[in-house]
């Protein structure tokens with residue numbers, strides 16, 4: 660993690676996901692009470708979103724794509740990346756803190772229990788591996804958080820969107836119309852998304868997964884669309900079809916985290932075989 664703590668306000672990367680769960684509570688569970696988001700969000704999460712919304716602009720996204728998307732950082736196997744991510748230790752209470760590998764396996768196990776195809780289970784297992792960006796010194800706000808398009812108006816459906824007022828792109832009229840630099844229904848593949856673990860891992864894994872799995876990985880934090888449906892004007896037919904899968908994936912990501920411990924050692928052989936079915940021994944990161 661970057662030594663600059665002012666850029667890393669979360670004591671635990673998972674606080675972002677806990678906040679998502681508070682924003683989007685489990686469906687069918689009676690809402691205890693409407694959440695006053697403005698006043699109940701923890702200060703570290705608000706600060707995290709402030710940093711994210713003020714700094715994720717077109718120039719920043721382009722510079723991170725240039726830096727990481729040549730995939731010349733390292734070569735390693737998917738399982739190696741899982742073990743590497745598992746070394747990501749946050750500063751919060753260790754009693755309630757699950758190792759990253761448990762979130763991955765809980766997601767995958769829930770997908771497997773529902774009888775979904777093997778590529779879907781695999782997608783659950785690997786979907787957060789892009790968080791290894793944190794281990795390479797990237798600040799939290801450039802790794803996690805809801806994602807959104809840059810180069811066009813920031814939707815007010817994005818959480819805490821008032822923080823975009825200090826984003827440099829807010830001063831650039833060419834980026835502030837509804838379509839900005841894009842054409843209507845141009846397709847998300849032509850749209851620059853805010854930079855983070857989703858977009859990075861999509862590029863690392865796209866050649867090995869079916870299109871549905873690629874979409875799940877690439878857009879799993881794109882809450883402004885998969886929950887709020889704020890960007891239909893940029894989506895094409897394929898996006899609309901594939902977002903059904905992104906929406907199918909989301910509950911496994913969001914609601915499977917549990918303190919019931921999994922027997923990682925017992926599950927490891929199954930998952931190692933699954934990884935080997937789709938991935939070569941080493942891939943480019």
Ligand SMILES: [Fe+2]
Nearest residue numbers: 786787879880
């Ligand atoms: Fe994620």
Ligand SMILES: [Fe+2]
Nearest residue numbers: 762786787912
């Ligand atoms: Fe996740």
